[in-house]
Amino acid sequence: MFSVTMPLAQAIGSAPSTDQTSLLVAVGLAVVVVILLVVWRLRHKALPSQPAADPSTPALPSRATTDSPSADPVPAATSAKPARAGRDELRAGLAKTRSGFIARIAELLSKKQIADDLLPQLEEVLLTADIGPKTAEHLFSQVRATLSRSELKDPAAVWSVIKEESRRLLQVDSPPVDFSAHKPFVLLVIGVNGVGKTTTIGKLAAQHVEAGRKVLLAAGDTFRAAAVEQLEIWGQRAGVPVVRGKEGGDPSSVIFEAIKRAQREGFDLVIADTAGRLHVKEQLMAELQKVRRVIKKADPSAPHETWLVLDSTQGQNTIAQARTFKEAMEISGIVLTKLDGTAKGGVILGITHELSVPVRYIGVGEKIGDLRAFDAEDFVDVLYDRST
Ligand SMILES: Nc1nc2c(ncn2[C@@H]2O[C@H](COP(=O)(O)OP(=O)(O)O)[C@@H](O)[C@H]2O)c(=O)[nH]1
Numbered sequence: 001m002f003s004v005t006m007p008l009a010q011a012i013g014s015a016p017s018t019d020q021t022s023l024l025v026a027v028g029l030a031v032v033v034v035i036l037l038v039v040w041r042l043r044h045k046a047l048p049s050q051p052a053a054d055p056s057t058p059a060l061p062s063r064a065t066t067d068s069p070s071a072d073p074v075p076a077a078t079s080a081k082p083a084r085a086g087r088d089e090l091r092a093g094l095a096k097t098r099s100g101f102i103a104r105i106a107e108l109l110s111k112k113q114i115a116d117d118l119l120p121q122l123e124e125v126l127l128t129a130d131i132g133p134k135t136a137e138h139l140f141s142q143v144r145a146t147l148s149r150s151e152l153k154d155p156a157a158v159w160s161v162i163k164e165e166s167r168r169l170l171q172v173d174s175p176p177v178d179f180s181a182h183k184p185f186v187l188l189v190i191g192v193n194g195v196g197k198t199t200t201i202g203k204l205a206a207q208h209v210e211a212g213r214k215v216l217l218a219a220g221d222t223f224r225a226a227a228v229e230q231l232e233i234w235g236q237r238a239g240v241p242v243v244r245g246k247e248g249g250d251p252s253s254v255i256f257e258a259i260k261r262a263q264r265e266g267f268d269l270v271i272a273d274t275a276g277r278l279h280v281k282e283q284l285m286a287e288l289q290k291v292r293r294v295i296k297k298a299d300p301s302a303p304h305e306t307w308l309v310l311d312s313t314q315g316q317n318t319i320a321q322a323r324t325f326k327e328a329m330e331i332s333g334i335v336l337t338k339l340d341g342t343a344k345g346g347v348i349l350g351i352t353h354e355l356s357v358p359v360r361y362i363g364v365g366e367k368i369g370d371l372r373a374f375d376a377e378d379f380v381d382v383l384y385d386r387s388t
């Protein structure tokens with residue numbers, strides 16, 4: 001600056017010629033333009049553009065604003081979808097399933113033009129895919145019915161029909177759960193032993209606590225002391241109390257007591273655990289039906305949701321289990337666990353296809369955060385993603 005302004009001052013003082021004057025004006029203008037450019041650039045660096053809202057951290061209303069029924073902040077299954085958040089975690093959770101039948105279909109369709117004997121091969125892959133024979137036949141017949149002879153030679157067209165039909169099967173038409181519709185809201189969790197009921201309840205409790213709800217757990221698996229202790233450990237992790245009865249006592253009365261306490265003490269949500277191992281199937285179903293009747297004595301509108309937990313590592317067995325439970329109980333949702341540990345996750349298609357019950361959550365690990373609200377769009381996109 002100094003070296004420029006000094007000659008300028010000197011030049012003005014010594015009455016310059018017209019040529020010198022225009023040269024000096026030009027230099028002066030250039031300097032001003034350079035200074036303005038530098039200032040403009042610095043300002044832009046200092047003021048970055050408005051950041052886009054972070055989709056992974058949706059703003060939850062504070063507790064004070066959640067009392068109105070329409071302002072339900074609730075977790076996952078009901079909240080506005082945190083757009084595409086956690087896709088990588090879902091991809092990791094589905095890695096094994098993606099390497100199973102999906103990879104085999106992809107391999108079959110990997111050539112630019114498919115050979116004439118594609119259809120029998122495709123049928124075989126689908127039938128051995130752990131999605132259940134009924135669903136396999138359904139997908140196969142959709143491919144045949146939708147595509148013309150020439151389209152059947154186009155791998156992208158075949159892939160797209162399978163993917164879109166899978167999406168349709170998973171999108172069971174069912175309204176999302178409104179956990180603020182009742183107080184206390186009673187969620188009954190059922191399923192055979194070892195499928196992940198207690199673990200799922202612990203994870204769910206943590207999510208609802210995070211959403212600002214007052215949660216009470218009912219230790220309805222009274223047959224094993226260890227089952228009650230396990231629920232208590234989850235209760236501590238999630239920071240919620242657990243109602244327990246005597247070992248070997250009546251599960252119905254424990255759940256009844258929990259609902260009564262929730263009514264007295266203003267809890268928002270009661271999640272009831274149940275036993276899954278009884279000697280005979282009929283005995284288990286009769287026990288669960290009794291639980292349901294007794295719950296109705298505490299609150300005639302309850303249970304507000306009954307979720308069946310199924311273990312995806314059991315493959316097609318889960319479809320048979322789901323059928324049995326559905327015959328005995330009204331089931332409003334499915335939780336499919338252990339997707340992280342199996343290539344048999346495609347069974348989810350068979351479950352929703354045969355039962356028309358919505359999948360509410362999926363378990364993708366043993367940790368407290370490893371329970372994801374099920375989103376058919378995301379699930380199918382990740383399952384059928386061929387980019388990796
Ligand atoms: N890998 C994995 N393990 C799970 C998942 N959910 C539950 N488990 C495990 O499955 C086992 C049985 O779970 P538990 O909740 O006791 O089943 P319950 O008998 O139905 O109550 C435990 O070792 C859990 O840690 C999951 O999503 N992924």
Ligand SMILES: [Mg+2]
Pocket residue numbers: 194197198199221227273
């Ligand atoms: Mg249990």
